[in-house]
Amino acid sequence: MEKISLTKTVAIGFPILLLLYFFYLIIFNMPQTDIIGSTWTIGSSGNAWAGNSTMDNATEDNGNHKIKIGIFADNFDDNNLNGWTTTGGNHTVSNGIYKQQTNVVEWITARPTIFSYTSPAVILAKVNVADNGSSLDVGLGWGNSTWSPSTGVFAGRRDSFGRWEIRTNDIVGNIIITNRTMNVWSNLQLYKKFNSYNYTSSYDNVLMSSSNSPTNSQYPYLLGSSQIIQFWDNVRIVPLDPNNNIVTKGNLTTWYDAGIGNEIYQIDINAITPVNTNYTVWYRQNGTGSFTQPGHVYTGNRTISLSPGYRNTDVRVVLNGNQTATPELISIRFTYFSKIH
Ligand SMILES: [Ca+2]
Ligand SMILES: [Ca+2]
Helix, strand or coil: CCCCCHHHHHHHHHHHHHHHHHHHHHHHHCCHHHCCCEEEEEECCCECCCCCEEEECEEECCCCCCEEECCEEECCCCCCCCCEEEECCEEEEECCEEEEEECCCCEEEEEECCCCCCCCEEEEEEEEEEECCCCEEEEEEEECCCCCHHHCEEEEEEHHHCEEEEEECCEEEEEECCCCCCCCCEEEEEEECCCCEEEEECCCCEEEEECCCCCCCCEEEEEEECCEEEEEEEEEEEEECCCCCECCEEEEEEEEECCCCEEEEEEEEEEECCCCCEEEEEEEECCCCCCECCCCCECCCEEEEEEEEECEEEEEEEEECCCCCCCEEEEEEEEEEECCC
16 A cells, blocks of 8 residues: 655645634634624614604604604504594494494593694694584594694584585685585595695585684694584694695614724615605615715615715604605614624
């Protein structure tokens, strides 16, 4: 048997050892994230929006807890009336729909419990009347913290007179007489403009206005009166711009500090974008300089790479909607890796 000489062993062994050493260098100098990235989520299946973000003309819906354009929203999808103050009759929520019912002659009201917004705004809502009242139904209003028709504005259908009305301080501002439509879902809007109130209902294509000067510090109301059953959904309060047009843009800003030696290199945006709506994304090192935009206009869910990445990162999502629709932001996920080994 031929013996392998020492020279030969070194000649073969050394390159192999060198190769192993290079592999060692490559593997142990790789960022750990190339193997595993850690994540932190805000929104659905993650941390709460409240306390972890700021919002401008954007709000967390009290029903499905997604972020929408506006200053108040509730689609009742979690089947409760948290966030509302109600009076009169019976108030129940099931299958994501809020039901107001009264069998007697009285006002039945619901308003956001905490509401300090004083500038012009519009109440948007969907309503369906199953049993018409003897007085007001399909009603929206703006009023004081305790509802009083004599100090507020309200509009809707006054069935005993067979007509639609808009009233300010209980004085009729406009009347439209049309045929009644029942048991269909309808879109309502009551604008509180700079110089007037305007009411629209898709029930009978009603459009009414009252020119009395609006007052500040009013609460938005969902109203009915006297022997009615009506259902509500998709309530949203949205500010108006100086031209009395509905604001179609809002944003949410959140942040995450990935900790010493870590770098956030990717965010995943989970969102619903109805037709003709979209969103943009901006980021920066936490509290430093201006925001930069890593991409363009997005719809649906998006994974966005951040380069450069930072340990502590601010992310801003700008929602672009229209007069009736808003994008819905479901969650934002930060992904980061460790730069230390
Ligand atoms: Ca709720
Ligand atoms: Ca609903």
